[in-house]
Amino acid sequence: MAQKPIDFYFWPTPNGHKIRIMLEECGLAYRVKPVDINKGDQFKPAFLRISPNNKMPAIVDPNGPGKDPISIFESGAILQYLGRKTGAFYPDDERGRVLVDQWLFWQVGGFGPMAGQAHHFRHYAPKKIAYGIERYTNEVTRLYGVLDKRLKGRSYLADDYSIADIATFPWALHWQRQGQDIGDFPRVKAWLDRISKREAVQRGLSATLA
Numbered sequence: 001m002a003q004k005p006i007d008f009y010f011w012p013t014p015n016g017h018k019i020r021i022m023l024e025e026c027g028l029a030y031r032v033k034p035v036d037i038n039k040g041d042q043f044k045p046a047f048l049r050i051s052p053n054n055k056m057p058a059i060v061d062p063n064g065p066g067k068d069p070i071s072i073f074e075s076g077a078i079l080q081y082l083g084r085k086t087g088a089f090y091p092d093d094e095r096g097r098v099l100v101d102q103w104l105f106w107q108v109g110g111f112g113p114m115a116g117q118a119h120h121f122r123h124y125a126p127k128k129i130a131y132g133i134e135r136y137t138n139e140v141t142r143l144y145g146v147l148d149k150r151l152k153g154r155s156y157l158a159d160d161y162s163i164a165d166i167a168t169f170p171w172a173l174h175w176q177r178q179g180q181d182i183g184d185f186p187r188v189k190a191w192l193d194r195i196s197k198r199e200a201v202q203r204g205l206s207a208t209l210a
Contacts, residue, residue, distance in 0.1 A: 005029035007060040009050065011037050014112065014170035015075045019057045021166050021204030022079055026086040030059075032208075061085075076108040079163040089162045096158070103150075103157040103164035107171065111147070114139045115171050118178045137179040144175070144185050151187035155194060169195050170205070 008023065008030045010016045023030045035041045035056040042054045051058040051073035059078055064070030072078050080101075083090025091097045118136035121129060147168070150157060157164040172192055175182050182189045195201055 003029065004062040005031045006062070007031060007033050009033045009035045009047065009056050009058040009060075011035050011056055013037075013056075014115075014174065015055075016057045017170040017205055018075055018167050019059070019078050019082075020206075021170070021201050022082050022089070022163065024200040024204045025166065025198075026082060026088050028082070028086065074108075076104055076167065079104065079167060083163050089166065091158075091160075091162075100158045100162045100164050103162075104167050106146075107164065107167040111140075111143050111168060112171050114143060115174070115178050119174065122179055123177060133179075140178050141180060144172075144180055144188060147172070147191075148185040148187045151191050156191070161195075165191075165195060169201070 006023065006028060008019065010020060010032050011034065035047060037056065041047060042051070042056055047056075047058075048054060050060060050071045053073060055073065057075055057078065058071065058073040059081075060069060060071045061081075062069045070081075072081050080090065082088075090100060114136055117132075118140045121132035121136055125132065147157075156162065157168065169192065172188060175185075175188075182192075
């Protein structure tokens with residue numbers, strides 16, 4: 001008997017794309033439930049029951065643990081869950097998993113938020129605030145340096161392609177709007193090119209809301 005598809009609450013942002021990439025990489029059936037953040041869909045009561053922090057992405061897996069439905073918010077938690085569910089892109093040994101988790105949390109706690117702030121102050125703030133632009137652009141530059149150093153002598157963040165790469169990749173794609181020169185980070189550029197060639201990644205980056 002075929003399993004029901006996962007309901008995927010999505011809008012085409014880096015955090016949304018990371019989950020769509022994971023779903024595609026794992027070959028999981030899903031149906032997109034658009035959450036138009038420009039219209040405030042994330043504040044609707046029905047969505048808040050799934051994602052109480054009024055942020056997308058979120059998923060509802062009707063085939064959860066014990067065959068009971070489960071709803072999950074926060075992109076890092078979703079990636080870990082899908083990795084455990086499928087056994088893909090998330091090691092089952094403790095040392096391997098800790099290595100992946102370190103870089104996953106580096107992304108969700110630092111790289112993503114700081115890149116988002118740089119993007120905001122550079123492009124969306126009602127007034128150009130030099131302090132904000134400089135502060136966040138410089139911090140993102142530092143983080144790209146950390147990423148570039150980490151990739152020395154390895155193809156992926158935790159050696160093998162994992163949810164840490166899936167989490168970080170959609171944010172790093174927007175290096176230019178974050179005030180970065182990718183030429184300063186040649187290993188990051190090669191890593192971006194490497195991941196971009198994956199067919200599941202290309203499907204996951206599709207802007208379609210169907």
